Amino acid sequence: MTSNISIIGKRLKEARVHAGLSQERLGILAGIDEFSASARMNQYERGKHEPGMEIMKRIAEKLHRPISYFYEVDDDLAHLIEIYGGLDQQRKEKLLAIAVELHGNQSE
Amino acid sequence: MTSNISIIGKRLKEARVHAGLSQERLGILAGIDEFSASARMNQYERGKHEPGMEIMKRIAEKLHRPISYFYEVDDDLAHLIEIYGGLDQQRKEKLLAIAVELHGNQSE
DNA sequence: TCACTAAGGTTTACTTAGTTG
DNA sequence: CAACTAAGTAAACCTTAGTGA
Numbered sequence: 659m660t661s662n663i664s665i666i667g668k669r670l671k672e673a674r675v676h677a678g679l680s681q682e683r684l685g686i687l688a689g690i691d692e693f694s695a696s697a698r699m700n701q702y703e704r705g706k707h708e709p710g711m712e713i714m715k716r717i718a719e720k721l722h723r724p725i726s727y728f729y730e731v732d733d734d735l736a737h738l739i740e741i742y743g744g745l746d747q748q749r750k751e752k753l754l755a756i757a758v759e760l761h762g763n764q765s766e
Numbered sequence: 767m768t769s770n771i772s773i774i775g776k777r778l779k780e781a782r783v784h785a786g787l788s789q790e791r792l793g794i795l796a797g798i799d800e801f802s803a804s805a806r807m808n809q810y811e812r813g814k815h816e817p818g819m820e821i822m823k824r825i826a827e828k829l830h831r832p833i834s835y836f837y838e839v840d841d842d843l844a845h846l847i848e849i850y851g852g853l854d855q856q857r858k859e860k861l862l863a864i865a866v867e868l869h870g871n872q873s874e
Numbered sequence: 875t876c877a878c879t880a881a882g883g884t885t886t887a888c889t890t891a892g893t894t895g
Numbered sequence: 896c897a898a899c900t901a902a903g904t905a906a907a908c909c910t911t912a913g914t915g916a
Contacts, residue, residue, distance in 0.1 A: 666819070680876060694910050700878055707908055710816055710886090711774070711837065726838035726847060729819065734862055735832055735850055741865045742843055749868045754842055756864055757849045760857045788897055802889050808899055815887050818907085 664705030666714075669728045669736065671703050673721040688716040772813030774822075777836045777844065779811050781829040796824040 674684050681703060685695030690713070701707040709717070711725075718725040724743040730736040742750060770776040782792050789811060793803030798821070809815040817825070819833075826833040832851040838844040850858060 664819070681878090682876075691910085696877080697879080697911080698909065700876095701908085704878075706879085708818060710908085711772075714837075715839070724838060724840065724843055726834035726843065729822075729837045730832060730834035730847075731823070732832065734858065735834065735847065738850060738862050738865050739834060739843065739847065741869045742846060745868060745872060749872060750842065753861075753865055753868055754846050757846050757861055760853060760861055761849045764853060764857060789899090790897075799889085801891095804898080805890080805900080806888065808897095809887080812899075814900085818887085 664708070665731050666708065666728050667703045667705040669723075669730070670717070673723050673727070674703070677721050679720075684717065684720060687720045688713060770811070770813060772816070773839050774816065774836050775811045775813040777831075777838075778825070781831050781835070782811070785829050787828075792825065792828060795828045796821060 674681065677684075679687070681699035682692075682696035685699040686692055690698055698707075698709075702709045714728060715725050718728060722743070724739050727736055727739045727743070730739060742753060745753065770779065782789065785792075787795070789807035790800075790804035793807040794800050798806055806815075806817075810817045822836060823833050826836060830851070832847050835844055835847045835851070838847060850861060853861065
């Protein structure tokens with residue numbers, strides 16, 4: 659069949675498979691009714707329909723990824739977002755500080 | 767009036783004002799019909815309606831921000847995303863490399 | 875069990891037409 | 896000109912029911 663057409667679908671599948679969950683199970687964990695979880699999650703992953711932000715937020719939580727990860731089209735930036743989400747608070751602050759510094763000396 | 771209720775609305779307003787554009791002008795630049803641009807952009811910014819990813823992608827371009835910026839709920843991460851988007855390619859790669867390294871020595 | 879889909883009912887977004895500052 | 900909104904139309908999503916690997 660066809661490959662993924664949407665960014666959300668691509669990111670969703672990557673993170674879901676990484677978490678070792680089925681489409682239906684993930685949907686149920688995110689609070690979707692058990693009778694429609696399979697269809698809805700599949701529609702999201704295949705790019706047939708776009709999830710609203712509320713359900714996306716709950717899906718993101720269950721997959722341990724920042725919500726922005728699922729919307730980013732740039733693979734490198736998506737990777738950066740993913741890594742940031744996995745860092746402890748101290749390293750998050752450090753990374754942000756480094757980014758600010760890199761940005762600063764770019765303008766000079 | 768009332769404050770913003772949605773994340774998208776909050777990020778949208780910040781970036782739009784920073785760019786010095788009116789709601790209507792931004793909508794037109796993003797390709798929305800001139801007769802509905804004002805209403806639609808206002809509905810997005812006030813959180814009345816949620817924009818689809820396609821139009822959001824075009825809005826993000828005009829505001830010079832990665833699309834993920836508009837969906838991120840964490841202010842620090844949103845800031846990191848914003849900075850990343852403004853870096854040149856060399857610094858983008860450097861920042862990503864640093865992130866990977868920070869992540870690596872966290873697990874040890 | 876898991877991935878996936880068509881079709882129709884339901885919900886939401888989009889357009890129109892306007893008000894207010 | 897800029898921000899904003901109600902109401903109706905149009906479009907998208909969600910549910911149901913089901914197929915096939």
